[in-house]
Amino acid sequence: MIEAGTEPMPPDWPKAGDEIRAQNFGPFTREALARYAAVSGDDNPLHLEPHAARAAGLAGMPVHGMLIFSCFEPLIMRWRRDLFIARLSGKFLRPVLAGEGIRVSGRVMRRQDGSRPELILRLTARGPKNDLAIVGEATVLYEIPGPLG
Amino acid sequence: MNARGHAQPVGSDFAPESGADTLIRLPPIRVRTGAGEVAGFLRETGGARTGGFVPLTFPVRWLALPAVRGLILQLIGGQGFLPVQEGQSFAYEHELRIETDYVLDIEARRAAKPPRLILRMAVSTGQGEICAHLETVLRIVPLNLEPAS
Structure with missing residues (x-):
């Protein structure tokens, strides 16, 4: 990470209104949910057992919200490698069900050209019917990519 | 706690209907x-991290530690309730x-x-x-448990 106040803004630094090209993730199969449960430790039966999902009033097993939310980081880092994600938040609005995929996209809402350039991003993850699954916001700071970054 | 660690009676002192907030x-x-x-988590979340850093959402894994899960x-209140995530935020000072x-x-x-x-x-x-810093918001959902057949 760089120290604040030491780096100029790059010439291609985004401006408000710029779009982050949408990316597709999934479909998230039952097997993918089981694998995510294993690596995240979130083995809530809601995501793994159809009867638990039914008991919670869902038509099918929902994809882990955090699995969907986790797609925001690769979306941002594939867009630009010169960013440090300082803040990322999201509200989980609708479930995406096992077997479905998502489309994740973003837009620059605000740009701040201070001593360390900063962007505010609006992020969305949409289900197969274009319904909003997660709406998120990120604050990203300019950072010179390292040799492996 | 059952084998998956959810929805078993735990003899809680904090019944879902109790009045005051508990901290x-x-x-x-x-x-x-x-x-x-970290490698397993990256694999299952389409991660884009390189250079020795941990995926941004990786710390949610620590919510599954036995002390936190307990x-x-x-x-939550034990049997008959499941947590459903409705929000998440991360604020990073350092990766x-x-x-x-x-x-x-x-x-x-x-x-x-609300619960x-x-x-x-x-x-x-x-x-x-x-x-x-992380914040995780879980809605507590009562299950419509079917009688055993």
Whole structure:
């Protein structure tokens, strides 16, 4: 990470209104949910057992919200490698069900050209019917990519 | 707790219908960002991280630690309820590095109306430098349990 106040803004630094090209993730199969449960430790039966999902009033097993939310980081880092994600938040609005995929996209809402350039991003993850699954916001700071970054 | 760690009676003192909010802080927990765990998490989340850093959402894994899971189960109220995530935020001062030790400070607040569990986690180095703050908001959903057949 760089120290604040030491780096100029790059010439291609985004401006408000710029779009982050949408990316597709999934479909998230039952097997993918089981694998995510294993690596995240979130083995809530809601995501793994159809009867638990039914008991919670869902038509099918929902994809882990955090699995969907986790797609925001690769979306941002594939867009630009010169960013440090300082803040990322999201509200989980609708479930995406096992077997479905998502489309994740973003837009620059605000740009701040201070001593360390900063962007505010609006992020969305949409289900197969274009319904909003997660709406998120990120604050990203300019950072010179390292040799492996 | 059952084999999966959910929806078993836990003899909770914090029934979901109880009136006042409840706040519990856990003693500090030491964790390590093991390379194998990070690699598995990256694989399942389409991660774009390189250069020795940990995926941004990786710390949610620590919500599955036995002490944290036990607290969640206790505050949810046991059998007949499941947590459904409705929000998440991360605020990073420094990215987390692979194969590094960290200390977690975790508190959980059980709100009665509406029934929510809010978990807050601070991740710091062994020297006490704060790296990240997380907040996880869980809605507590009553299950429509079918009688055993």
